Amino acid sequence: MTGGAEETRLAAELIAVVVAANEAAPRILTVEDGKALPSGPFESGHRSLQSGLRAWVEERTRHPLGFVEQLYTFADRDRMVGGGRRRTISISYLGLAREAPTAPGTGASWQDWYRYFPWEDRREGEPAAIRTVIAPALGAWAKSGDGAPLRRERAERAAIAFGLNHQAWNEELSLQRYELLYETGLVPEAGEAAGRAGAPGAPMLHDHRRILATGIARLRAKIKYRPVVFELMPPAFTLLALQRVVEALAGVQLHKQNFRRLIARQELVEETGGMIAETGGRPARLFRFRRAVLRERAVAGTKLPLAPAR
Amino acid sequence: MTGGAEETRLAAELIAVVVAANEAAPRILTVEDGKALPSGPFESGHRSLQSGLRAWVEERTRHPLGFVEQLYTFADRDRMVGGGRRRTISISYLGLAREAPTAPGTGASWQDWYRYFPWEDRREGEPAAIRTVIAPALGAWAKSGDGAPLRRERAERAAIAFGLNHQAWNEELSLQRYELLYETGLVPEAGEAAGRAGAPGAPMLHDHRRILATGIARLRAKIKYRPVVFELMPPAFTLLALQRVVEALAGVQLHKQNFRRLIARQELVEETGGMIAETGGRPARLFRFRRAVLRERAVAGTKLPLAPAR
DNA sequence: GCCATTATGCTTCCCGTGAGCATAAGCCTG
DNA sequence: CAGGCTTATGCTCACGGGAAGCATAATGGC
Secondary structure, rough: OOOOOOOOOOEEEEEEEEEEOOOEEEEEEOOOOOOOOEEEEEEOOOOOOHHHHHHHHHHHOOOOOOOOEEEEEEEOHOOOOOOOOOOOEEEEEEEEOOOOOOOOOOOEEEEEEEHOOHOOOOOOOOOOHHHHHHHHHHHHHHHOOOOHHHHHHHHHHHHHHOOOOOOOOHHHHHHHHHHHHHHHHHHHOOOOOOOOOOOOOOOOOOHHHHHHHHHHHHHHHHHHOOOOHHHOOOOOEEEHHHHHHHHHHHHEOOOHHHHHEEEEHHOOOOEEEEEEOOOOOOOOOEEOOOOHHHHHOOOOOOOOOOOOOO | OOOOOOOOOOEEEEEEEEEEEOOOEEEEEEEOOOOOEEEEEOOOOOOOOHHHHHHHHHHHHOOOOEEEEEEEEOOOOOOOOOOOOOOOEEEEEEEOOOOOOOOOOOEEEEEEEOOOHHHHHOOOEEEEEHHHHHHHHHHHHHHHHHHHHHOOOHHHHHHHHHHHOOOOOHHHHHOOOOHHHHHOOOOOOHOOOOOOOOOOOOOOOHHHHHHHHHHHHHHHHHHHOOOOHHHHHOOOOOOHHHHHHHHHOOOOOOOHHHHHHHHOOOOOOOOEEEEEOOOOOOOEEEEOOOOOHHHHOOOOOOOOOOOOOO
């Protein structure tokens, strides 16, 4: 059956969500003036999907990708790229790296990821746009549903996704939030109402912003049980720097003392012996990641505290 | 770059891990006399990968798939199926269903999943084969490593994967276990030593047993935080029946009272009002799944207790 | 020297989980 | 028909981790 007569021509494409981070914000590698994620064809020379992606990204960033993980494979019919009769299968990956200057002329650049998802950053509390724009729009959408059950379901979905009413904010729901905004026409990618008052945040080409949302969700979930944050850290760092990076990724503030306790108890780091005179305040000790835990706890749990501060 | 001259021809294939379960064991849908997972080409008529898979499986089992989730996409070069110059991309899915008679003539049949992974069933304690065959073989493999660090690393990997020494058994590591057995040549799929004393369990064609191991790992992880078990249950069931199914999936015995407490506290089920006169013992109440939780907790946590009994 | 700022150590409270003890309700056996 | 066996259910207790706060130690800036 595989070789039918009316065979569709297939193409395969790799799309990468490459994440780096500093204490201020997570950064993602983009192309086309920040409007697309890096992507490239899956070529016959590639040994496997993952090695293809690795080679491809490292060529551009000149920096090795530490951690790489497959995100999702899409092949929706309405997703045909390039306009031909060719069906494209897109395989997306999440990769972690350290930020380094991009090769000039490639159009590649690093961007703050909250530029695309302003509503995902709650480190300074709930962004105003949620209350002034998003919540009202979702409320209207819920009310416009046919029949009470549908209306209730919509209101409930919105409340869970955006932590409205008395629901708690769940930082891992970034994909659901984007999908909800897409479904309700609040992001320009949905086409419908480019003029209408929509959600804030820069759009991307194709469905790249959705893929980015998938990557954010995956990474936010992952940092809670695997020591992957360290892939984003410099060789030596203070505990506060580590906390700031985790907070930047999660988009939430953490309780300092508990964060330190958890890191300490799990023996994730060891002192380098050095100290650093920060910008005011008592000097902090420098730590490095204990590479050994990658072997010891190859799979076991390594939880990061995600309890809100204050 | 997408349309190069020396273009590799691509084919895409969908592979399904379809799981059902009874109180005795989880069951998987197979073809070719239990030696392969159902798979089929991804056709141009399919709207999306998932809808393609759904249509395809439902046609064969005549039963709707409740829950469907993408597992992984492979395209390793050494995985070329069919021998041609054609590169195959395989997209695997996990699906949950209720067991129903398979359509005759299709070669499809349901199989106990522990037939392929005897070492994954610890409901009656550690299977003898681990102590008599697997642990010694892994021990020899570890000792044969070049250099002390490699030997230590190997011993550690084996201990973590199979819960040797003082390590706790982690039921979610089914994929790592299979990969370890593959790497050490203990499963016939590895080719090397078909004659040597290997691990027990029926092999499968291609890399299907590895895909099944991936599905098992995913499902075992999933039942802990999402109410997916109910997709496998009949409309009404006793709490013990529910527990038995969870135990069958996890391959571990659970503490009865705690299991009930957790189910009760989360309000996952409601009484149907009926009772059932079991095989001896006090009659049990019948319950049904509260569909409402799917909306209420569309994403929040729904944990199943996986604490060992006794 | 006093203040602002950050680093660190410890303590308390609360809740979920892991384990058992005890009782209720049928069925089966002698 | 009583006693024993088996499964259903209710409850208690102890422990450990997580969430919040209080308190003290170092520095640099005024």
